[in-house]
Amino acid sequence: MSNNINRSLIGNILKSIRVEKNIPMKKIASALKVSESTVSQIETGKNSATKEKINEICHVCGCSFDYKTDRKKMIDLVLYIYTQYSNLSTDEMNSTIEEVKSNSFISCSYVRFEYYLILYMDGIINQNNEDVQLFKRILEIGKSSFSNKELSIYYDIKALEKMYLNDSIKA
Template structure:
């Protein structure tokens, strides 16, 4: 099972590099002196690429593969950055993001998709002028290698992107996908309550505010709790419950 996962992961990494560099499969096949079908089997994980093949493919793509990056540490970093975003710990979050951005060699490693998930988070959360469409194209190729928590984070950030675009329907679709993988992330429920509060669906908003407050207290996320209490106050005002507000 682990070997199959490794084949799929490295295949996805190599495919996403080729796609990003806009290099046709035919060119890779010609350089390796193999058929396009063989290259396709490597990219889909049907065949395991040897270290020699990995190096050759990356050479054609104008990069070199980094075997030293610890993917598990990068997965942990994704979770850490998301946790800092949840807790409104902006300085800590951005410090970790900058550390990743200053080590671009990670983009050509087993942790390639964690690297781009962090860039995507940065682009949306911080509203930077980043090529988020490129990040999403790369992540769509590699999301099959993500853990459930990473998938939940990915779809929650996609929901946030749609919220910024005032596309509530798409945002809710992304949140529903996020919940399929992890239903205990505070920000997922927080985003639900924000959307429903904005749309005037106060019963639904109340449901998610309560769930969010429950998680925030459990996680001792007091900064985010303050915003949740403000949302509760707005809901009471909009439903003419002035004493409660």
């Protein structure tokens, strides 16, 4: 992964955590003793964040960053769950989703957006709509880090959501 993509991914992850926790940028800037502009540049990937800064931002947000989760494996898991859905293997798909959901610590890692893509699929496919809007907000922040396959899955599930809402023209 190139340095720019890595900076962008980390920035998107940090922004989505801050947005999810409803923490103002000013609070992050104050804790890091930097300007809001600097925080914004980290969140947009224009500036890179050291591990120390990532950890400080996460600490302010009430979580800790997991550096160990393998992004490739999680991307493969997203594709596997989607294949199960496509093949109508509902029981197997739900079992795999439940396994992922039991590892919520990965929501603050390099695979944050893949984790939320799985939660979004679960919410739409199984019509558990309680947090779907939150999942979509987080995914909109991070969709630029998706592979083409992940992006296709995201838009397919968005279309399915529109169909469930009887808005088949937009779907």
